[in-house]
Amino acid sequence: MNKGTKLAMGIAAISMLLVGCGKATSSTSSSKSSSAALSxxxxxxxxxxxxxxxxxxxxxxxxxxxxxxxxxxxxxxxxxxxxxxxxxxxxxxxxxxxxxxxxxxxxxxxxxxxxxxGMGPVVNKDAGVKNLKMSQLKQIFTGKITNWKMVGGKDQKIVIINRAQGSGTRATFENAVLKGATAVKSQEQDSNGAVQKIVATTPGAVSYLAFSYFTNKLQALSVDNVTPTDNNVETNKWKIWxxxxxxxxxxxxxxxxxxxxxxxxxxxxxxxxxxxxxxxxxxxxxxxxxxxxxxxx
Known part of the structure; x- marks a missing residue:
């Protein structure tokens, strides 16, 4: 093989390599363009x-x-x-x-x-209550039970904090607990976050929150000795979800x-x-x- 033939073959090989690299670059660019196209x-x-x-x-x-x-x-x-x-x-x-x-x-x-x-009732930690019967919870939110001592807690007035009308959390809670009964008039808040802060800082306060808003600054209540946990929601043992x-x-x-x-x-x-x-x-x-x-x- 003479020098001219070798040189020609070398140039051809380099050209093929460059073409291959060009295709890869084009494909990568196209992929990036495709992922960035959503707007x-x-x-x-x-x-x-x-x-x-x-x-x-x-x-x-x-x-x-x-x-x-x-x-x-x-x-x-x-x-x-x-x-x-x-x-x-x-x-x-x-x-x-x-x-x-x-x-x-x-x-x-x-x-x-x-x-x-999952959603559940929460109280101020000083209320002295950790579990309620469903019937007692209903009586609290309809105004028939007005002091925590009536359900085994402190001699302290119950302060009800409700979500505003139109709240899905409120609708879920009332469907599961009140069963069509009318809630007592009370202070109303527009968000889970606002309820969380008010219950934590207001003596005697009670309300309800999504599980994702439960904190150690609040006492989450069991109902009929069923704890508010994911596992209990998954089987409907916990009814408020x-x-x-x-x-x-x-x-x-x-x-x-x-x-x-x-x-x-x-x-x-x-x-x-x-x-x-x-x-x-x-x-x-x-x-x-x-x-x-x-x-x-």
Whole structure:
């Protein structure tokens, strides 16, 4: 083989290598372009019980999709359902089924269940009470029991803190505990966070919170000697719980659909949901419909 032939073959080999590298670079660039292509604005409004999970998941989602502008706000389940129905927001977060809210046309909305939240009564730690019968809890919130000594606690006036009307947490609690009875008039708060702080600092205070808001500054109450735990919710032994719904109206845009898919992903369901005090929808041994009928899976 003469020098000219060797040189030609060498040039051909280098040319093929460069072409191969060019294709790899093009493929990588295309992949990056594809992952960065998702863009748009997503606004989720409503349940303050769902808000911490939606906000944390949203932060993780946007870290991978930097061109998506995602906002998560509270305001209560009623607000979330009303705003998504009117088209003002992309997602309406709710602790209750749309069918349970007056004025909401549930058949115009699509339900995306993303988690389950346990809820339970909490008292100021000085009340001296750790367990109540369900009947006693009902009597407290209907104004028939007014002092903690009447249920074995301190000689101290009971101060009821309720969530505002339209709260999904309130609706869930009242459906499970009051069973149609009228709640006594009381101080009302707009969020789980506000209730948490007020009960912790107000002598004699009692209210109810999502499990994710339980802290060691409060006394979470057992009911009929059943403790408020995830395991008891999963079997419906603990009766006060609800799904966390993310409702959409019509077909969601690509960014909204991608976020909803992320909420159902293993990253969220197997890790974030549990770490933040919620229950994965995949762990439930029972299902509950909009009328509150519970069936075994």
């Amino acid at each position: 748009g604005k997503v606004t989720a409004v409503g349940s303050t019980a769902l808000q911490p999970l939606a906000a944390k998941a949203g932060s993780q989602f946007t870290s991978k999709n930097s061109k998506v502008n995602l906002t998560v706000q509270g305001g209560g389940s009623g607000t979330g359902l009303s705003q998504v129905q009117s088209g003002a927001v992309s997602i309406g977060d709710s602790d209750i089924f749309a069918e349970e809210k007056a004025g909401i046309k549930a058949d115009t909305l699509t339900d995306h269940k993303v988690a389950v939240v 609800s799904y966390e719904h993310m409702y959409t109206k019509g077909k969601p845009d690509k960014a909204t659909a991608a976020f909803l898919n992320y909420m159902s992903s293993k990253d969220v369901q197997n890790s974030l949901v549990k770490d933040m005090g919620y229950i994965s929808i995949h762990d439930m041994k029972v299902t509950k419909d909009a009328k509150g009928v519970v069936t075994n899976n």
